[in-house]
Amino acid sequence: xxxDYFYGQTGELFSFYRIxxxxxxxxxxxSLSTDAKTxxxxxxxxxxxxxxxxxxxxxxxxxxxxxxxxxxxxxxxxDNKATKLLRxxxxxxxxxxxxxxxxxxxxxxxxxxxxxxxxxRFQNRENHESGGFKSTSQDPAKPRCNxxxxxxxxxxxxxxxxxxxxxxxxxxxxxxxxFSQSLEVELLLRLYPDDEDTLxxxxxxxxxxxxxxxxTLRIAGDDKPAEVVRSRFMKLNADHIRFxxxxxxxxxxxxxxxxxxxxxxxxxxxxxx
Numbered sequence: 001x002x003x004d005y006f007y008g009q010t011g012e013l014f015s016f017y018r019i020x021x022x023x024x025x026x027x028x029x030x031s032l033s034t035d036a037k038t039x040x041x042x043x044x045x046x047x048x049x050x051x052x053x054x055x056x057x058x059x060x061x062x063x064x065x066x067x068x069x070x071x072x073x074x075x076x077x078x079d080n081k082a083t084k085l086l087r088x089x090x091x092x093x094x095x096x097x098x099x100x101x102x103x104x105x106x107x108x109x110x111x112x113x114x115x116x117x118x119x120x121r122f123q124n125r126e127n128h129e130s131g132g133f134k135s136t137s138q139d140p141a142k143p144r145c146n147x148x149x150x151x152x153x154x155x156x157x158x159x160x161x162x163x164x165x166x167x168x169x170x171x172x173x174x175x176x177x178x179f180s181q182s183l184e185v186e187l188l189l190r191l192y193p194d195d196e197d198t199l200x201x202x203x204x205x206x207x208x209x210x211x212x213x214x215x216t217l218r219i220a221g222d223d224k225p226a227e228v229v230r231s232r233f234m235k236l237n238a239d240h241i242r243f244x245x246x247x248x249x250x251x252x253x254x255x256x257x258x259x260x261x262x263x264x265x266x267x268x269x270x271x272x273x
Contacts, residue, residue: 017041022114029092035075036088042066042074043095043110063098063107087242090191099194099249106249175207184238195245202241205262206233220264232267240269 019041023029029037046064055063071082089095098107179185180203188199209217210230216223244265255261265272 017045019044020114032092032094033085033088035077035081036085036092036094039071039075039085040089040094040110043089043108047110057107061109063109065105066108067105083246099192099245104249172207172211175210176203178234179203179206179236182234182237183241188238188241192245198245198248199241201258202244202262202266205259206236206266209233209263217263218260219267224267229267232270235270236266240266243269243272 017038019037023032023037023040043064043066046066047062050062050064055065057063068079068082068086071077071085072079075082075085077085086095086097090097094111094113096109096111098109100106183203185199185203189196192199210233212226214226217226217229218224219229244262247265251261
């Protein structure tokens with residue numbers, strides 16, 4: 001197929017997505033992937049529709065509704081990549097997602113990074129990175145166990161907490177401190193302020209489960225060795241909790257027992273992601 005040339009102003013016949021040059025030119029966005037920059041331009045384009053529809057919150061801020069499925073259709077990508085790109089934009093402070101629960105799609109606020117306050121937000125992001133919001137779940141240097149010996153490997157791993165006090169801290173206090181750090185709870189609370197109750201419920205559930213003296217625990221209808229469950233939970237990080245929050249947001253069925261519901265995605269997260 002031979003395509004024609006542009007003549008005069010015929011190039012203006014097309015409609016375009018607007019991607020700010022700053023995303024390609026400024027030092028602070030150099031590590032932002034090209035796909036994420038493209039997605040930001042697509043989200044900016046959707047903003048104009050929201051303005052026309054009068055989609056404003058109580059603080060007069062414009063929001064859009066752009067789901068994982070919308071990202072997949074727009075960029076012709078898989079679910080994992082769509083999730084990763086939205087998370088990448090969040091980590092750079094370019095969008096903010098407000099989860100509503102009950103199966104309703106999240107509200108997405110596209111952030112104006114050209115404002116003076118963006119300098120402070122970027123500095124905060126650098127501080128977060130230096131503090132270590134980095135997932136280790138996909139470290140290629142760590143070999144994966146096959147299904148045959150996975151349970152044995154998990155059961156043989158050393159559990160670092162015992163029922164006796166250590167440095168004046170009870171087992172529960174040690175576990176609370178451990179999960180607060182390993183899950184980066186403070187950062188998650190800033191990223192998901194509307195899920196504060198759920199985040200604390202998750203931490204308490206993890207602490208209760210790891211501190212139990214029971215030999216088996218029921219997960220999604222199956223009895224699992226407590227040592228295996230405990231080992232799985234000790235491997236959780238902030239990305240896994242994001243996965244669990246995503247499961248909650250996408251669930252459309254009524255949840256009768258929140259603790260039992262949470263146990264399944266928490267247990268499966270290290271092997272699902």
